[in-house]
Amino acid sequence: MRIFNPSFGMAAAGPAKVTLQPVNWATDAIALISNSKPNARELLEGVRAMLGAHRPVDNIHFHAKNSASQPAPKELIEKVAKNYKAALLALGD
């Protein structure tokens, strides 16, 4: 007997591939992004403090989603892409 596969689908056309640029973790601007759940900010503060032992932190900035339950707004993603060479995301829950 032949059946139809209930999980079958066509792959969606993905976004254009982006070539990742090398990051200089000692000097480059870094975005620290919270998912807006408890303890995500605290985790990122710890990361920033640890980075501060090895490099300047004046270009390491905190950002957060507007809502823990919603995707990050396009404006935030564009802002991070435009202004930072790397981003670290913390998922609190």
Next chain:
Amino acid sequence: MKDIAEQEVIDIGDMDVEAFNEYANEQGWSDGMPLFVPSEAKVAKFVETVRGDNRPYPPVPPRQIVPTLQALAANAVMAGCKPEYFPVVTAALRGVLDPDYNLHGTLATTHSCAPMVMVSGPIRHELNINCGTNCFGQGRQANATIGRALGLMLLNVAGAKPGEMDRSTQGNPAKFTFCFGENEEENPWTPYHVQRGFAPTDSVVTVMSGEGPHNLNDHGSTTGDGLLTTFAGGMSNPGANTVYGKGPMFLIIGPEHAATLKRDGFTIESIREELWKRSRIHLSRISRENLDTYESTGHKPDGDWLTIGRDPGDIHITVAGGPGKHSAFIPSFGGTTVACTRIAR
């Protein structure tokens, strides 16, 4: 040989139903209940029922694949649907694919939300959808299998595997199935789909990512005002996602409660306004630590009170159920919407 996930049609040999169910479990296709076999012949019958709906489906998050009608129909067959239910199921799927429904968030969350499916219009009776006594419960094939089919689509097409992409802390029995019809015949006001701008003769599916129904029992109140006091007390729930997630919720009024409210002059609009005022949550019912979390994420109290949503419009109201002094409150995930889709026929 191609990986199973990449094959649209699979030859399973001469498996009987039991063997097929073992196979389906191994593939991760099951919600844990027995499945019907999605044979080519059965799937073809289902697909025929939606031939008039040619709009393409967008990629389904979180898995981001574009489903074929045959794959969707396979899930409806497995759920135990009749072919004529399939347009309702596909309309429900289109509803949860509304970007504001936030399908990815509602499937991946630790919250217990499940897709609530409410059917309005003439198709309720054509398909024998239960709108009356025990409408949220067991007993009707349409209610049981339409909700289940949507759940299987979210499992198999969207990829919401429990413990993997579906991270719900405790889950919810409504994830097996949660489908009911409006009781338009005993609704003394306007049916929900007409409130949303559809014609009374349209058949419409409404979806919301909700918790299961929370009962609102009031055998004592003999006035609409008294009933609203009880409703507001049940809706002012400090543990509901909508308190800090701020989103929609449903009040499903039982017909006897609805008749009392109507007799006392209440309308959908005045019920909504009264409940908005009366269902606020006093800060004394919220821990200091939890309030700190709310405030840090932008949910400031209004004086000594927290509201249960963004504004009165978050309270959606209709009538369902049978005889008895019960109504129900269904809070949502919060970051979601109530999406209505006309059933293509």
